[in-house]
Amino acid sequence: MIGDSSFWWIQLVLGSLFVYSIKPLEKRKMKSKTLRVGTSIFLAFFFLVSSQAAAVKKNIAISLNRKEIRDMTTQGLNLFFYIRIANSSSSPLYLDQYDYRVVIQERDFFSLKTALDKPIFIPAEGNTLISLPVKVTYSFLFEAVPGIENETRIGFYVTGLMMFSDGKRIKEKVPFAFAGEFPVFRGLEVDLHPIQIKDLSLGGTEFSFVFSLKNPNSFDLTLGRMTYKLRLGGKPVADDQLRGGDTIEGKGEKRISMPLVLDFFEVGRDLQAILQQPSVECEFSMEGTAESAWGGLKISVSRKEIVAVEMREIRTSS
Numbered sequence: 001m002i003g004d005s006s007f008w009w010i011q012l013v014l015g016s017l018f019v020y021s022i023k024p025l026e027k028r029k030m031k032s033k034t035l036r037v038g039t040s041i042f043l044a045f046f047f048l049v050s051s052q053a054a055a056v057k058k059n060i061a062i063s064l065n066r067k068e069i070r071d072m073t074t075q076g077l078n079l080f081f082y083i084r085i086a087n088s089s090s091s092p093l094y095l096d097q098y099d100y101r102v103v104i105q106e107r108d109f110f111s112l113k114t115a116l117d118k119p120i121f122i123p124a125e126g127n128t129l130i131s132l133p134v135k136v137t138y139s140f141l142f143e144a145v146p147g148i149e150n151e152t153r154i155g156f157y158v159t160g161l162m163m164f165s166d167g168k169r170i171k172e173k174v175p176f177a178f179a180g181e182f183p184v185f186r187g188l189e190v191d192l193h194p195i196q197i198k199d200l201s202l203g204g205t206e207f208s209f210v211f212s213l214k215n216p217n218s219f220d221l222t223l224g225r226m227t228y229k230l231r232l233g234g235k236p237v238a239d240d241q242l243r244g245g246d247t248i249e250g251k252g253e254k255r256i257s258m259p260l261v262l263d264f265f266e267v268g269r270d271l272q273a274i275l276q277q278p279s280v281e282c283e284f285s286m287e288g289t290a291e292s293a294w295g296g297l298k299i300s301v302s303r304k305e306i307v308a309v310e311m312r313e314i315r316t317s318s
Contacts, residue, residue, distance in 0.1 A: 059088055059089040059093065059164075059172060060086070060093065060122075060164055060172050061085075061086040061088070062083060062084070062085055062086075062162060062174055062176040063083070063084050063086075064081060064082070064084075065082040065083065065084040065129060066082050067079065067080070067081055067082070067180050068080045068082070069294050069295045070295065070296075072183075072185050072295065072296070072298070073185065073297065073298045073300075074185060074186060074187040074300075075137060075138060075139070076135065076136045076138050076139075076140075077136050077182060077185070077297075078133060078134070078135050078136070079133065079135075079136060079182060080131050080133050080134075081131065081134070081158065081178075082129055082130070082131050083129070083130050083131070083132060083176070084127055085127060085128050085129075085130065086126075087123065087124060087126060087128075088125060089125070090124050090125065091124050092121060092123055092124045092166075092167075093122045093164045093165065093166060093171065093172070094119035094120065094121060094122065094164060094165050094166070095116065095120040095122060095128075095130070095162055095163070095164055096116060096163050096165045097114065097115045097163040098113075098114065098116075098160060098161065098162040098163065099111070099112060099113035099114070099161055100112060100132055100158055100159065100160025100176075101158070101159060101160065102134055102157075102158050103156060103158075103159070104141070104144075104145050104148075104154055105147075105154075105155075107144065107145050109144055109145060109156070110134050119165070119167075132158075132160075136182065138184060152183065152184060152217065153182065153183050153184065154181060154183075154184060155179070155180075155181045156179065156180060156181065156182070157177065157179040157180075158177065158179070158180075159175070159177045160176055160177075161173060161174070161175050161176075162174050162176065182294070183218075183219065183292075183294050185217060185294075185297055186216045186217055187300065187301065188213050188214065188216075188221070188248070188301050189213070189214040189216060190211055190212070190214075190284065190286070190301040190302070190303045191211060191212040191214070191303070192210075192211050192282050192284060192307050193211060193212065193307065194210070194309065194310045195207055195209065195232070195275070195280060195282070195307060195309045196208040196210065196312055197275060197309060197310065197311050197312065198312055200272065200276070200311070202264070202272070203263065204261065204264050204265075205261070205262050205264070205271075205272070206260070206261045206262075207259075207262075207275075208257050208258065208259050209230060209238075209257070209258045209260055209284075210255065210256070210257045210258075211255075211256055211284060212253055212256070213248055213253065213254045213256065213301070214252075215248040215249065215250060215252055215253070215254075217250055217292075218250045218251065219292050219293050219294065220247055220248065220249050220250050220252075220292065220293070221248045221292055221297075221299075222244070222246070222247045222248075222290060222291045222292070223242075223244045223245065223246045223247075223288065223290050223299070224288055224289040224291065224296075225242075225243070225244045225288055225289070226241065226242040226244065226287065226288030226289075226299070227239075227240070227241050227242070227286070227287055227288060228240065228241075228242055228284065228286040228287075229283075229285050229286075230260075230283070230284050231281075231282070231283040231284075232274065232275070232280050232281070232282055232283075233271065233275075233280050233281055234281060234283075235268055235270075235271055235274070236267070237262055237271070238260055242256075242258070242286070242288075244288070275309060276309075277309060278308065278309060279306050279307060279308050279309055281304070281306055282304070282305060282306070282307045283302075283303075283304040284302065284303050284304075285301065285302040285303075286299070286300070286301050286302070287299065287300045
């Protein structure tokens with residue numbers, strides 16, 4: 001077990017890392033050098049902690065089981081770190097306290113220190129899985145860590161300390177550290193194309209509504225089930241679901257055509273006159289989900305503009 005003096009010495013090393021890292025850079029060309037030095041310090045700290053832990057700790061081992069990204073939107077995401085705690089002793093232990101911090105670009109982005117009202121039970125010769133959550137809001141991140149607004153992915157590392165007891169007094173203090181990254185998700189962009197009318201009569205119309213989705217991200221997106229709404233000339237004409245399965249490559253574009261049939265007795269007969277004009281006000285919105293290499297995310301796009309009306313092999317009747 002690491003004594004109090006060793007514990008505070010580790011804290012001092014960690015504190016020195018942060019003091020060193022947040023010093024402003026005087027020149028742009030020093031940035032990469034500073035990052036390399038900061039990373040080297042982190043790795044040195046990590047291996048130092050690991051070697052000390054291996055030398056004096058026999059009962060508790062902490063490892064990163066997996067990392068999950070949830071609820072990713074254009075506003076931010078939720079990070080969940082699943083930590084496996086293994087107890088090799090013949091007696092149960094309890095996780096009483098823990099603290100951890102997330103460091104991004106050598107800046108302290110998030111920190112949490114807590115004492116558990118109900119300690120977490122670690123069975124003898126067994127293990128327990130716990131999760132450490134971090135909520136990332138892009139606007140707050142860009143304010144806290146200037147200069148990363150245009151990055152496609154953000155690297156980070158996590159350091160922390162867990163304190164274990166036998167139910168009465170603290171028996172072990174175990175440091176941990178690991179690294180990872182997460183994406184900066186930017187929303188899809190939508191372009192509206194001319195309305196392509198195939199048939200227009202007194203009773204209704206048949207036309208194709210065409211739009212393109214542009215993916216500004218560096219990773220592919222596979223659309224799930226989507227719901228959409230379409231208004232023409234200020235009148236609602238469609239409110240339905242769009243099948244999923246289309247994949248939009250990173251930095252790519254996908255053109256989607258939807259055939260629609262409208263009954264003027266349902267949507268309003270004045271829409272016939274509106275569609276006979278050379279252009280019409282078009283308002284389109286779509287919401288749903290998508291899958292990516294980073295996990296699931298939420299999609300929401302909308303666009304309102306004047307689009308051309310194209311008559312193709314059309315027959316009209318009055």
